[in-house]
Amino acid sequence: MNKKQSLFHIAKRDTLPWYKAVLIRGGAIVLALIVCAIVTTLLTGENPIKVYSTILYGAFGTSRKSWVTFHNLAILLGISLAVTPAFKMRFWNIGAEGQVLIGCLATAACMICLGGKIPNGLLIVIMIVASVAAGALWGFLPGIFKAKWNTNETLFTLMMNYIATQLAAFFIIVWEVPKGSGKIGIINQNTEAGWLPVLGGQRYLLPILLVAILTGVMYIYLNYSKHGYEIAVVGESQRTASYAGIKVERVIVRTMILSGAICGLIGLLLTAGTDHTLTTTIVGGRGFTAVMVSWMAKFNPIMMIFTSLLIVVLSRGASEISSVFGLNHSFADILTGIILFFIIGSEFFITYKVSLRKGKKEA
């Protein structure tokens, strides 16, 4: 400690008492809202409180808005849950976008090619198998290459995204209606063949329930199962895992198959549950947003409910702001950026202690 002294002294903290952590995080959010308010007033002249209430109105203003918000939450949370086991294993799976899309593609293929030709129940079973298998394959490939040849999984999963997008683009041209339009439109709009059943008259209920169950299962899987333990150990240190008799390669491949399979299932929920179509942008970047959701929640499935809720509310509100105040969509993105910056930034102050240097050294 007798190097040159900087103005600040940064040291790693011991675990903070809970109230301090809450204080820091709460302070970060309050600060973020204040900064957003200043930015709003300076740039647009709108009343920031009104802007905030419009955000919340956009997300929860009517029961329909709330359903849509919770459905968006379910999809984002589902993808975040899917990437989490891989992340916990320190396997940087940024291929969720492609894994979901390939699930959508498999689902759409079944709906288009088999719709009306076989009983609907059987069709849905085939769709489930196909989408999960397609997603699992998209997870398996980078997994096995990592396990056998130690390829870089970040690049590998990223490139798999492009392959999925191009495949989807290709099949959209094959199935386009009308010719040359580059759009599939709603698949089986009149027969509803292969559409997932609507529970209780509310089409978003099924995906929400499924993801709710998935969240619980994932929490138990990661925290209380042997697999979950192996994933954590491999994540901490592959060597330690090997010494402890864990077959590291097998854990990597198994976890990536699981990760991809859940993504494929989310693809099924998107294409067969709500959108009933296939576009190259159907996942809409949520495969990448999920990475942030998972990290912000420190890979805790229960916490992810709240981090994904935050992001979904902000983005739903963003669209409301742009139509109510006539502001560009990008303005809402700026606010979202500021809020996320503060929330992520607050983690630094929770992990590290920053103090001004006094005249005397403290050792």
Next chain:
Amino acid sequence: MKKFLALLLSLVMVLALVACGDKTDDSNNGDTQDNTDAADFKVGFIMLHDENSTYDLNFINAAKEACETLGVEYTIVTNVPEGQECYDKAAELADAGCNIIFADSFGHEDYMIQAAKDFPDVQFCHSTGTKAHTEGLSNYHNAFASIYEGRFLAGVAAGMKLNEMIANGEFSADDAKIGYVGAFTYAEVISGYTSFFLGARSVCPTATMEVTFTGSWYDETAEKEGAQKLIQNGCKLISQHADSMGAPTACETAGVPDVSYNGSTEAACPNTYLISSRIDWAPYYEYAIKAAMNGDAIDADWTGTLATGSVVLTDLNENVAAEGTAEAIADATAKLESGELHVFDCSTFTVDGQTLTSSMADVDTDADYTPDTEAIVDGYFAESTFRSAPYFQLQIDGITLLDQAF
């Protein structure tokens, strides 16, 4: 960590209260929704992108213009993708008391139909769609404009320019080749470049055309590269059916005259911009909103024309255009309006060397593209007659497609 979520939750709740407080004002406005005075009439618009896209900007301007003329309240929702979000937004607008809702992008159609089924008391109008005449819903409507006439007139300006360049000795009459950057091999695009070509050839008989497709409605790089490829192939004039500035800027760099689409590009390309055609949607919006206010039926298919003011040419650039262009356009316009001239007159083009006497078009959209309607009427191909969206899909002689992947 639990506390963090507790805090987040409480924050959400507190702010939700604020939101609820505000909401009361809204519902006060909404109470007297049932009568259809202009003051209580609400219009909703769903746009694919925002004003940064020339395509959507054209719709947004028209929406504002029409609603301000009629003095009705309106909401514009931008950045709505062509998926379930479109249904959700349409339903939210209907919930918010909109009496009529418009969507601007082709891929919105099926979701608008779904919304029309769920909200029978609200009118749903979809620009560029093809299904209204077969769906048979009384509250779902399509609209388009006879933009092929606008393209034809822009083609006349292009042909005049080619003639001028030939007369100046810049190239021989046989080299008068036009380049065209299209998005997809979709009927709207095919109809567009064919009518443009026929317009050019009506004044420059030796004109030929090469077409390349980008596979996207907005891809600046691909459009730029497409235009550059066409220029390298010896095209003397470029036009486009895609939404970015890619092709116009490539033309400005290469010094090749350009006919743009959906609005003037003169500001960015003063030395090469010639003329542009676009659809003005304001007349349709006014027509449909008025009809809905009066409780009149709206046409299942509405086709705007030169006469309705839906098809417009913007800003002929006198610095680039050949002498007499404005007069030639005025002359052709008068003939088109009087019915003396038809854009797809079968005597002006051949398909595989044959003059057409019969052509079945795919007017009723189906997955197998079944041709179902005889489109040749009185010796011309009757475009946008049996439905508003274009269905001319023939490949006429004189036009070469460089690629057909899309």
